[in-house]
Amino acid sequence: MSKTKSNVNADIAFAYLPxxxxxxxxxxxxxxxxxxxxxxxxxGLLSGAxxxxxxxxxxxxxxxxxGNAFPMFLIAPVAFYxxxxxxxxxxxxxxxxxxxxxxxxFILFYLLSLGYSALALFMAGESLSSAFxxxxxxxxxxxxxxxxxxxxxxxxxxxxxxxxxxxAIRKFNIIAVPSFFLFLIALIIAVVFSDHIPALNKLTPVExxxxxxxxxxTALEINVALGFSWLPYLGQYSRLAKSSKSxxxxxxxxxxVVVVVAAVVGAIAALISGSMYPGDWMNAIMGSxxxxxxxxxxxxxxxxxxxxxxxxxxxxxxxxxxKSSWIIAVSTLLPTIILLLNSTFYDAFNIFMSVISFSMASxxxxxxxxxxxxxxxxxxxxxxxxxxxxxxxxFGFNPSAIVxxxxxxxxxxxxxxxxxxxxxxxxxxxxxxxxxxxxxxxLYYVCAKFIFRFExxxxxxxxxxxxxxxxxxKTSL
Amino acid sequence: MKAASVxxxxxxxxxxxxxxxxxxxxxxxxxxxxxEELIEKNDKAKISDFIGVTxxxxxITIGLFSF
Numbered sequence: 001m002s003k004t005k006s007n008v009n010a011d012i013a014f015a016y017l018p019x020x021x022x023x024x025x026x027x028x029x030x031x032x033x034x035x036x037x038x039x040x041x042x043x044g045l046l047s048g049a050x051x052x053x054x055x056x057x058x059x060x061x062x063x064x065x066x067g068n069a070f071p072m073f074l075i076a077p078v079a080f081y082x083x084x085x086x087x088x089x090x091x092x093x094x095x096x097x098x099x100x101x102x103x104x105x106f107i108l109f110y111l112l113s114l115g116y117s118a119l120a121l122f123m124a125g126e127s128l129s130s131a132f133x134x135x136x137x138x139x140x141x142x143x144x145x146x147x148x149x150x151x152x153x154x155x156x157x158x159x160x161x162x163x164x165x166x167x168a169i170r171k172f173n174i175i176a177v178p179s180f181f182l183f184l185i186a187l188i189i190a191v192v193f194s195d196h197i198p199a200l201n202k203l204t205p206v207e208x209x210x211x212x213x214x215x216x217x218t219a220l221e222i223n224v225a226l227g228f229s230w231l232p233y234l235g236q237y238s239r240l241a242k243s244s245k246s247x248x249x250x251x252x253x254x255x256x257v258v259v260v261v262a263a264v265v266g267a268i269a270a271l272i273s274g275s276m277y278p279g280d281w282m283n284a285i286m287g288s289x290x291x292x293x294x295x296x297x298x299x300x301x302x303x304x305x306x307x308x309x310x311x312x313x314x315x316x317x318x319x320x321x322x323k324s325s326w327i328i329a330v331s332t333l334l335p336t337i338i339l340l341l342n343s344t345f346y347d348a349f350n351i352f353m354s355v356i357s358f359s360m361a362s363x364x365x366x367x368x369x370x371x372x373x374x375x376x377x378x379x380x381x382x383x384x385x386x387x388x389x390x391x392x393x394x395f396g397f398n399p400s401a402i403v404x405x406x407x408x409x410x411x412x413x414x415x416x417x418x419x420x421x422x423x424x425x426x427x428x429x430x431x432x433x434x435x436x437x438x439x440x441x442x443l444y445y446v447c448a449k450f451i452f453r454f455e456x457x458x459x460x461x462x463x464x465x466x467x468x469x470x471x472x473x474k475t476s477l
Numbered sequence: 478m479k480a481a482s483v484x485x486x487x488x489x490x491x492x493x494x495x496x497x498x499x500x501x502x503x504x505x506x507x508x509x510x511x512x513e514e515l516i517e518k519n520d521k522a523k524i525s526d527f528i529g530v531t532x533x534x535x536x537i538t539i540g541l542f543s544f
């Protein structure tokens with residue numbers, strides 16, 4: 001067996017199997033650090049940048065901080081589940097969605113991975129192309145098609161590294177992770193020690209809506225979407241936590257508070273430069289002389305983020321479809337190239353995030369309601385893995401989750417249409433993602449408790465009955 | 478609730494590929510151990526576990542909106 005296959009197999013086994021208590025070694029600070037590194041990303045910069053193009057500095061900070069922290073506050077309790085049972089996201093979600101329902105969730109995760117990889121790569125491509133422009137590189141690298149050409153080249157570099165397995169990724173990340181920190185620190189220093197700070201309050205956004213409330217709520221919604229979008233990633237490290245409480249707290253502080261730094265930097269950069277493109281940020285803030293260093297750091301950092309996204313997805317793919325080969329698992333991300341052909345997808349970031357907001361807010365509400373209020377924190381680990389078990393519900397789908405998702409869809413799109421940007425009254429008061437989370441939670445609870453009333457839910461609700469069930473399954477084997 | 482006795486991964490437990498067979502045998506052992514521990518002690522999240530984060534979220538909210 002090749003070394004790559006052996007390393008990949010070890011990662012698949014580690015992702016698929018429930019973790020033993022002795023394997024759960026991560027303290028609060030370990031989790032905080034690793035999740036911060038994962039969370040500091042191109043999407044943080046972009047979400048912040050969108051806020052910076054719509055509202056002025058003070059409101060951008062509110063939209064960015066509250067928009068990221070509050071959704072994470074709502075979904076972070078999910079970490080208790082993964083920390084207690086030691087399972088990965090796509091195994092854990094079976095208890096709420098059903099075995100086939102998780103496959104549908106996985107398809108959503110696939111689209112999320114494609115979209116996030118494309119955004120990180122396009123930003124990297126745009127940065128690299130801007131850097132090439134500074135050194136007068138050939139037209140195809142530095143001209144109008146430069147970002148696309150660079151992004152596609154970077155995609156294939158990422159593809160080859162991911163194909164080579166975890167060791168190659170770890171080696172690259174030794175450079176990529178510090179690059180992003182250096183980039184952020186350099187940008188913050190440049191803003192603080194330049195003459196921009198006194199003028200920040202006077203800077204006006206370049207693309208506001210017709211009224212301030214509308215602009216603020218739209219900026220908030222994009223950041224709320226980013227907050228909710230961490231949902232599929234919450235299980236990855238929480239299952240390695242020494243204690244459930246530290247998994248929960250670290251999830252909130254990392255994804256909800258610390259990574260917001262990237263979004264703040266993005267908002268300030270967009271306000272100063274009036275643009276969504278890193279090339280413009282660097283020139284406006286650092287000047288063309290130092291811009292090239294920032295652009296290269298951002299390219300490396302975004303390539304690192306892409307590696308993480310692609311590898312995480314490929315591992316999840318292998319845990320669900322264990323018989324497929326590693327090259328097939330990685331190749332499923334090839335459609336990313338389509339999204340890199342021009343800047344359309346990058347420019348439609350707000351629409352993409354709104355779709356994510358609706359989906360993840362609903363799923364977050366469903367999982368919280370199912371785990372804490374319907375199943376009373378009692379999950380059968382055996383049934384999570386045995387797809388002929390009790391979480392089959394109706395043909396592998398939980399009808400309570402389906403009804404909830406359909407109702408949430410109509411609710412979300414009824415108050416906010418992210419494609420036409422049409423917004424109803426309620427959106428202008430509380431955004432669309434946050435009320436969708438609450439609606440999903442309440443509706444799921446009502447459906448599961450009073451309408452469908454599956455036996456597995458009734459047994460799990462009572463500790464004694466659940467214990468009897470566990471004993472019965474043990475003796476029947 | 479009737480106990481689930483048919484396993485969807487029965488075939489994998491008999492697999493000729495060592496990695497697959499070992500993976501599912503390991504899974505069986507882990508489930509056994511976990512269930513024994515759970516029957517003995519079923520630790521759950523308590524209201525007090527949420528207090529710290531809730532207070533911080535409240536401070537962030539009040540701080541931001543009075544800014």
